[in-house]
Amino acid sequence: MAKIHELPVLLADQIAAGEVVERPASVVKELVENAVDANSTEINVNVESAGLKVIQVIDNGDGIAGDEVQTAFLRHATSKIAEQRDLFRVKTLGFRGEALPSINSVSDLTIETSTGDVGTQLQFKGGKLVSQGIAAPRKGTTVTVNQLFYNTPARLKYLKSPGTELSQITDVINRLAISYPQISFSFTSDGRELLRTAGRGQVDAVLGAIYGQKNLNKLVPITKENLEIQVTGYTSLPELTRASRKYMSLILNGRYIRNYQLSRAIVDGYGSKLMVGRYPISVINITVDPALVDVNVHPTKQEVRISNEQEIMTLISQAVDAAVSPQVRIPQADPVP
Numbered sequence: 001m002a003k004i005h006e007l008p009v010l011l012a013d014q015i016a017a018g019e020v021v022e023r024p025a026s027v028v029k030e031l032v033e034n035a036v037d038a039n040s041t042e043i044n045v046n047v048e049s050a051g052l053k054v055i056q057v058i059d060n061g062d063g064i065a066g067d068e069v070q071t072a073f074l075r076h077a078t079s080k081i082a083e084q085r086d087l088f089r090v091k092t093l094g095f096r097g098e099a100l101p102s103i104n105s106v107s108d109l110t111i112e113t114s115t116g117d118v119g120t121q122l123q124f125k126g127g128k129l130v131s132q133g134i135a136a137p138r139k140g141t142t143v144t145v146n147q148l149f150y151n152t153p154a155r156l157k158y159l160k161s162p163g164t165e166l167s168q169i170t171d172v173i174n175r176l177a178i179s180y181p182q183i184s185f186s187f188t189s190d191g192r193e194l195l196r197t198a199g200r201g202q203v204d205a206v207l208g209a210i211y212g213q214k215n216l217n218k219l220v221p222i223t224k225e226n227l228e229i230q231v232t233g234y235t236s237l238p239e240l241t242r243a244s245r246k247y248m249s250l251i252l253n254g255r256y257i258r259n260y261q262l263s264r265a266i267v268d269g270y271g272s273k274l275m276v277g278r279y280p281i282s283v284i285n286i287t288v289d290p291a292l293v294d295v296n297v298h299p300t301k302q303e304v305r306i307s308n309e310q311e312i313m314t315l316i317s318q319a320v321d322a323a324v325s326p327q328v329r330i331p332q333a334d335p336v337p
């Protein structure tokens with residue numbers, strides 16, 4: 001056996017990147033989540049060649065102070081939690097301090113950021129700092145990721161077709177836009193605008209932008225709560241369905257999650273109204289005490305552990321049932337044009 005030694009930082013970052021940045025869509029997710037955590041009201045995403053050439057996220061959030069920008073690229077460096085008990089009351093989307101160093105280690109990355117004062121620009125190549133300078137004093141952050149995975153050929157090879165990778169990116173942005181209707185999002189791919197939301201806080205307006213204005217009147221609002229849990233959102237009438245479960249979005253305390261049981265609870269709410277193999281378009285916002293949710297289960301944080309899952313399932317089913325049952329359907333105002 002060879003001697004035991006610690007791995008060089010860059011190699012350790014690349015290994016961590018294997019978990020956090022699986023594909024271009026994961027980079028988009030991490031960068032946009034950082035922009036959300038920084039209190040942005042406007043987030044613009046541009047990609048070229050399905051994210052393999054360029055992924056750029058521009059936000060108007062808090063920015064990073066000049067003397068902290070380099071620290072942000074160190075592994076486990078974060079401004080979001082400080083001590084162990086913070087782990088059980090995480091309100092931000094990030095907290096692991098892994099995204100920036102991971103993405104940085106598998107691309108050529110440039111960051112421009114400013115808190116409103118003189119800004120900072122850093123340029124990296126494969127995780128190594130190659131230049132630093134000043135940037136415009138525009139409050140916010142722009143991260144540009146070039147040539148993703150150029151130095152990890154195995155990862156590059158494992159990617160699907162550009163069309164599939166682009167649709168994964170689109171899914172990520174759509175979910176974030178639905179979760180944060182008060183933020184104005186725009187998404188451009190190879191110069192073509194694929195999404196633009198107004199950021200006025202109306203989920204139905206975001207749904208219209210994503211699923212088409214003509215479908216808006218087939219989406220009904222749902223709401224149900226008890227002392228601990230609040231469930232709100234929209235779900236489609238049985239005449240508007242899809243052949244995939246992926247249009248059922250679950251948002252737990254502002255975080256898009258995947259959870260088979262809760263998705264099943266949506267479907268259960270329809271009783272026998274859905275055809276076999278058909279699923280609704282739904283957005284279910286669940287608000288619970290963060291102490292009841294463990295978000296530190298998986299690096300991408302899409303799988304979470306919820307202590308009162310059964311109770312939430314019941315509320316979701318009841319809320320959906322009430323919304324799609326004709327006798328109690330609440331008369332709806334005309335959809336926003």
Ligand code: ADP
Pocket residue numbers: 030034035038059061062063064072073077078079080093094095096097098099100101140141
């Ligand atoms: P995490 O989000 O888990 O804290 P990241 O590696 O994604 O870790 O980011 C590290 C830190 O860099 C964040 O905690 C935050 O302080 C800062 N940061 C990253 N992106 C932005 C941004 N767009 N605006 C402001 N600060 C940012």
Ligand code: MG
Pocket residue numbers: 030033034093094095097099100
């Ligand atoms: Mg982050």
